[in-house]
Amino acid sequence: MVAPELVRNAQTGDRDALITLLREIETHVYRTAFYILGNEQDAMDASQEALIRIYTKINSYEEKALFKTWVQRIVTNICIDKFRKTKPTISIDEHELSFTSSQNVENEIMDGYLAQDIREAIDKLPDHHRSVVVLRYLQDFSYHEIAESLDLPLNTVKSYLFRARQQLQTLLQEYQKGGVRG
Template sequence: MQEEIQWVQEVLSGNKQAYSHIINKYKNQLYATILGMTRNPHDAQDLVQEALIKVYYQLGKYDNRGSFASWIYRVAINHCMDEFRKKRHIEVRMTEESMEKNLEHPEVIFLKKEKNKQLELLMDTLPEDERMIILLRYVNELSYEEISELVDVPVSTVRNKLHRAKKKMRNTIKREGGYFNEVSNCR
């Protein structure tokens, strides 16, 4: 954390090269978060670049009152949410084919794709705030405290929203069936 504050101070003092340290430290984590929101690698790359530019211009607003990581996530996620509101839709695409070449048996590949498609459909049934908390918790593996700071709600609200989101997903599975219902009935 001290290192990040030093980088911020260097950038604000005119050393623009110090910003490359911040980019290198956070670009992959931001990409993973934004990819989880967009489900489109190209859009995620564009949004990460735009968000990092926005962070650069807002560095002076960082007040050292929380972790720098939470602050940078908040700026990036707010930027994405603004873009989503402008477009009024989120593009949903499977990215598994472009991200990995799988040499497994065709049936296993099919089942993995089906599972991912079902999971995306389940996630799409959630309100935006609950979907975001699920992504931050399980994709980015952030703590409840970090999520709380990031989305600016109490830790208890994060816990409640996470619980409600998982409950809604379970109810959807029970009601509509699908891959996850088949798996849960096998136990």
């Protein structure tokens, strides 16, 4: 993700290195925030807050952990705090359908419903389960990286993921059967 020398240069006060570093991580920070919080505006606010915190705390980063896990811990904690303060709303992106075949249009619509169902199911997970799901499946973190990012024991991460997958499976089966949304 980020070169260690870029982080070291940013820590020594190299302004250009710090700006480059923040630009390299901003997409990852936003993606995590969006999937935890569930809407664009809250994700943008949390991302900005996380980037400011990273900017001001860069000197507190120690190379004991990977830089990306340190960053994810910051953004995840900000999102969890924000999520606890306000109940999230689900933002549904409008897709332009530009297909010639009605089968393609139908597939696009079904894919959109599936993505919406998955987002809604993830939103219904408890905070700690949502965080591990986002880091594992959307950010592609290993179990060890998740444990480091969230400051949790490895077995707790495994347990949270196991329970989260069970909950998601149940929720998605309800959607498939035409269960009540919301």
